[in-house]
Amino acid sequence: MNRTTIYSRTLLCLLSFTLVSTPLVVDLIPQAEARAGRGSSMGSRGSRTYSAPSYTRTAPSGGQSMQRSMTRPPSTPTPSRPAPTSGGFNNTGPANRPAPPAQQPSAAGNFTRGLVGGAVGAAAYNMLAGGHKESNAQAPTNGQTQQQPENSNNQQQVARQDNNSFGGSLLFRLIAIGLVVWLVMRYLRRRRQNNSGNQGMNMGMNNNTMRQQPAQAQPTQQSNIQLSQDDYLAFQQRLLEVQEAWNRQDLGSLQKITTPEMLAYFNEQLTDLSSQGLHNSTSNVQFIEGDLSEAWAEGNREYATVAMRYSLIDITTDNTGRVVEGNPNQPITITELWTFVRAANNKWWLLSAIQQTN
Secondary structure: OOHHHHHHHHHHHHHHHHHHHHHHHHHHOOOOOOOOOOOOOEEOEOEOOOOOOOOOOOOOOOEOOOOEOOOOOOOOOOOOOOOOOOOOOOOOOOOOOOOOOOOOOOHHHHHHHHHHHHHHHHHHHHHHHHHHHHHHHHOOOOOOOOOOHHHHHHHHHHHHHHHHHHHHHHHHHHHHHHHHHHHHHHHHHHHHHHHHHHHHHHHHHHHHHHHHHHHHOOOOOEEEOOOOHHHHHHHHHHHHHHHHHHHHOOHHHHHHHEOHHHHHHHHHHHHHHHHOOEEEEEEEEEEEEEEEEEEEEEOOEEEEEEEEEEEEEEEEEEOOOOEEEOOOOOOEEEEEEEEEEEEOOOOOOEEEEEEEEO
């Protein structure tokens, strides 16, 4: 093999390596995500902010959920489920069955209980006291031999008088004790009812407040709308205008074509880049294709979400002009879902949301 053949093969190998490695090197250069929106999903779509847009031919995989939005997420309380009759962890068996509510005693029941309690106590006292007297009266002492019949009759008459007087005082004591017990129970019951009434009033106020909160977030009536060809041309024009104003960092121009929420997000992103000593440049923006995802009306506003595919050169440079992200010679293709909003009696569309595709 001569020297010329060796040189030719070596040159051919180097040329082949150059052709193969060039695309690999280009692919290693990271694509910029610093265009308007910086590749995030943000903004508002009215009542459909947190619902996925409809699939389209341009965006067949749908859109991502909102990462940032000033629209408050809808409250979705979980409905209460009835406990199963048998089986399962929620089974209300003997150990888990709730205790039945305690019954409130009535006033008549309290008085009867007090009267019976007093009678039982008085009867016990009477038995003890009477038995003691009777045993004292009947038990003879060692020094006595016999009692005269007259003395016995006198003692029996005295005992009857004592029993009659004690029976009258016993009835009076029963009535007094029952009345005192009834008054005490009535006082305690009224106090318990007042406490439960105050708690019920507080719980009622809290429940009314909780019931009023979901009433403020009632769903808005929606209706589909038809768009004209002028509307689709306006969407394409907004795409070019937003990227151009972003490239110039022109917040005044962005204010005319975006909602205040989107303007605040763009201002925050530009400020973040500037604080890092970076500048994002977008150029050669070309609209490729797009189609409608959703178009609807809410109250006095109309919304339209469209899927748009476009290409642009997106690079980020530092203060010295050195490219730190993106390729200035190779455009990238982007597919996003843009939502626009306008007043029902106006034809001027404003950008209200940007969502990335899945």
